Amino acid sequence: MPEVYLTTKQSPSTKANSRSQVKGRPRCPSQKEVNWLGLPHEIWLEILNGYSLSVADLVHMEQTCSFFGGYGLTEEAARLTMKRYRNPRFGQMCARINGSWKKRLHTIDQLSLHYTQLASGSYQNVFSSGNRVFTWGAGRFGQLGNGGQDDCATLSDITDYIPPEMGRVVQVSASSAHTAVLTNKGMTFMFGDSRYDQLGQGNYDASVVPLLVRGNLSNIHCVQVACGSSHTMILSDMGQVYVTGKGDTGQLGLGRSVKYCHGPTLLPVEADIKYITAGIAHNVLITNNGGVFTFGSGTGGQLGLGGTKDVYQPSMVVANFQDCMRDGKHEVITSAAAGVDHTLFLNNKGKVFSCGRNRDGTLGLGHTKITVVPRMVEKLQNNTVDNVVAGVGMSIFITEQGSAYWCGEGVESLEKKIALFPTELHFPDKLKAASIGDDHIIILTRSGKLFSMGANTRGQTGHSTNGLSVNNFTEIALPI
CATH class of the missing domain: 2.130.10.30 (Regulator of chromosome condensation 1/beta-lactamase-inhibitor protein II)
Known part of the structure; x- marks a missing residue:
């Protein structure tokens, strides 16, 4: 493989050392050396994107590296990302964010966050x-x-x-x-x-x-x-x-x-919605400023509206997140998970709230009483949760450190069959995500591996066991 070089433009004081070279592209003696610093922003962005750098990476590079200082990589990243939208939508999106690159980045982050x-x-x-x-x-x-x-x-x-x-x-x-x-x-x-x-x-x-x-x-x-x-x-x-x-x-x-x-x-619905989630027959909408709407089946109190009636239009969950006000700082709901008849809410500080039927302790509140307004899951207060999963009679909470907790009805060989409070899910690897079926669990680790356990009557664990349950978390073979 031929050796390749990138020659950077030198200041007069360092011209004597201008032979310093960095790998970049083939050097051709018959051509003038390219002034790479003079390349258009779009070209630099394409080069950097080739190394799978995120918008956050580009922002950091512009703020901390003099080489890229003033190059506007942040704004270019936002602009080029926005251009992926189909033309009829681009003008509307730009109008929505008022042309500010900070708002552009915020919008991009929100669109991909969940x-x-x-x-x-x-x-x-x-x-x-x-x-x-x-x-x-x-x-x-x-x-x-x-x-x-x-x-x-x-x-x-x-x-x-x-x-x-x-x-x-x-x-x-x-x-x-x-x-x-x-x-x-x-x-x-x-x-x-x-x-x-x-x-x-x-x-x-x-x-x-x-x-x-x-x-x-x-x-x-x-x-x-x-x-x-x-x-x-x-x-x-x-x-x-x-x-x-x-x-x-x-x-x-x-x-x-x-x-x-x-x-x-x-x-x-007269609100700018940024997040949606659906349970079996109820839904949660979260607005751009942290407001929460719910609607649908409410028989277990899963709507968090104070009752157990079905609701046929989006209704705001009002005054039920008072615990979100901590130390004078306003904390807002950013995501949620909806199960069969219970709902989990997650705020921007990693605190979890729950409401619903609460069979077998699904809400993690230490009891099995129906809870018709969201209550903070106190046992998780010392953890910063960044992912909540609501399934059939079970909840899983994944922290920003990659550890996990569960409550409700256990599956197969979990330490307890029923957990009224969040109980640590012992796992050798850090977790990224999880999903819950009718009677099985799938785990995704931060290293990209999948594990499963539970009933396997339909092959839902990803293992060929002739219908026998998978009693311990077992790695799923990914196709090559």
Whole structure:
């Protein structure tokens, strides 16, 4: 391999040492040396992006390295990232953030903050890694998206079903029998059961392969998707929410009279939404300033509105986060997780709040009483939590250090069958994410490895055991 050089422009005082060279590109004696410092910002950004540097990396380089000082890498990173949006949306997004590069960076961070790599439905799972997407488990309704309807204990690579020009998958979601994936170009694909048009295709036809959601989303850049049992929510880059599917208990948020919705329909809520999550039949919306709306099934108190009635339109969770005011500093809710009939809320200081039915101690409050307003999980106060997961009768909390806690009904060989308070989940590696199915758990470590345990009747643990349960966390083999 030929040796390559990058020659930098020297000041007069150091011209004698101008032969200092750094690896960069082939040096050709017959050509003049290139003044690399004079390259356009876009070229430097492309070079730096080739090393997988994030926006945060670029900001740090501009602030700490004199070489890049004044190059405007921060603003260029924001501008070029924004240009990935489809043209009809770019003007609106720029107007939304008023042209400020700081606001641009904040918006970019918010759009990508909650990208989920791992999700579990009742008996199926979906995982995105790099440029690839894998599914495994139950496939009866086509929810694996691999072209068939058989259960599959080994991971299926469904990447080729997403056209390359549509972008790479950056976020996934799954529920009872349908699955959704979102690309970095704002495209939403869904597959599986569609008896209530939860796939957003305007019909009731199930699909065994990923289908692009069009209709009202044709010119919309989507930034998040959330699957409920028989409905789906989609969030746009403009902070608007679209819903499709079943709404018998208010989970569509379109009013008591709307039982079904055919194709993505705009949810009328007067707020700039930045985060969405869906439980089996209830939803949580979080606004750009930390406000919280809930709607849908409320029979267990999971809406946090003070009662147990179903709510058919988004309603603000008012005065139920008083514990968020600490030491005179305003703390706001930034994300949430919704289970069958309980909800977890996470604030910007890593504190967790919970509400809902609380069977077997799912809320981590030390009792099993229904809790109809969010209460702080006091036992986690000494931890900074950055990820919460709500499943069937169980909750998992992952800290910023990568440790994890669980409460509720245990799965197989967890130390306790029932934990009323958060109990440490002993694991040899640091955790990044987790997902919970009907009776199984999937763990993603920070090193990129997958582990699972629990029931395996449909191959949902990713292990071929002839239906026998996996009683300890066991690594899942990823396809090469």
